[in-house]
């Protein structure tokens with residue numbers, strides 16, 4: 360099939376490369392000329408395991424192309440996926456300007472029947488509105504349909520998630536659109552759910568909101584465990600073994616970050632409000648997360664009294680392992696709070712340093728080449744991201760290098776007993 364994907368960011372590029380790999384002819388579009396130049400020379404503008412190779416292979420096979428010209432993409436494809444950004448506005452609602460601009464371009468360039476599919480996460484009823492935008496600019500009076508096909512991929516495992524989805528949700532207006540999309544997704548052999556467009560849009564927001572709620576719930580229980588002297592890891596296991604609950608997304612820690620959960624939660628709260636429902640439950644999910652992110656700082660203050668002049672080592676800056684994404688990462692809140700308390704911050708992340716330097720351009724942080732360099736002379740170390748390499752640290756060496764032996768394990772990666780035996784003052788989350 361001939362496909363264009365408008366917006367070559369995280370979702371767009373993975374979608375485009377994967378559809379090409381399934382044998383389709385794909386044009387990836389982006390209005391950022393620099394990004395397109397990079398992509399044309401086989402460079403990926405962000406870190407995602409396996410993506411560079413997938414792009415290279417499909418470009419070489421002639422199935423994947425890049426352009427900055429939206430019109431070119433639209434005219435040369437039958438299915439158009441919209442994967443542009445929907446960043447949050449000040450009130451938390453989604454900014455749909457980029458979708459509107461793409462809608463205009465699509466309308467102007469329609470040269471025959473096309474199926475236009477929303478891939479970006481959008482508030483419910485965006486499909487109806489998108490149809491009206493395209494209609495307004497549809498100078499050739501061409502026939503078209505709109506559909507919603509939300510994406511559930513996670514950063515760091517994006518290709519695997521795309522190729523092995525739990526379900527494919529297709530929100531459509533009619534049988535014709537359903538048939539086209541079912542055929543496109545057939546090779547994935549995954550369960551397909553066909554709905555109306557409004558329902559598909561809500562499925563995406565509700566899924567992310569539910570997962571955020573699961574994390575905030577377990578974090579709230581972790582706080583109870585800490586007060587009561589129980590172990591959240593065992594509690595989570597005990598809860599998760601109930602098939603109705605499930606073990607996934609019950610890892611207590613210092614909260615969720617990234618560009619999806621916080622943004623989508625805010626957008627879902629905002630759209631609910633606009634529709635006349637005050638989604639208080641989700642507001643509390645957000646409150647718990649905000650509180651959780653700053654727990655390491657609270658724990659350090661309890662231990663040291665004051666953090667003024669203390670050297671605190673941060674291990675992990677990205678919002679989760681296997682990504683170079685720092686958007687809304689707990690590390691940002693933690694480091695800002697530490698610096699406000701007068702602490703001196705040293706940090707290490709396996710891939711994140713360049714983004715961090717931009718984010719903390721006004722803050723004096725010592726960026727280190729290894730976790731051991733972070734440990735040298737530190738009063739405490741905070742595990743912020745559970746990168747695999749932190750799980751296998753030489754803790755005896757770490758202890759020798761540190762000034763004081765405090766470890767705040769924000770992701771519960773270590774065995775408390777083992778660390779205490781080695782002589783660390785160990786504080787996990789909820790245990």
Ligand code: UDX
Pocket residue numbers: 510511512513514515567570574607608609610611612613614615616617618619620678679
């Ligand atoms: C998420 C959704 O999983 C995905 O379906 C959607 O398309 C985009 O948003 P992503 O943001 O890439 O994906 O990351 P995910 O792996 O879901 O983790 C989100 C955050 O939750 C991370 O900060 C992670 O550390 C945190 N988390 C996750 C927990 O704190 N505990 C858990 O048990 C699981």
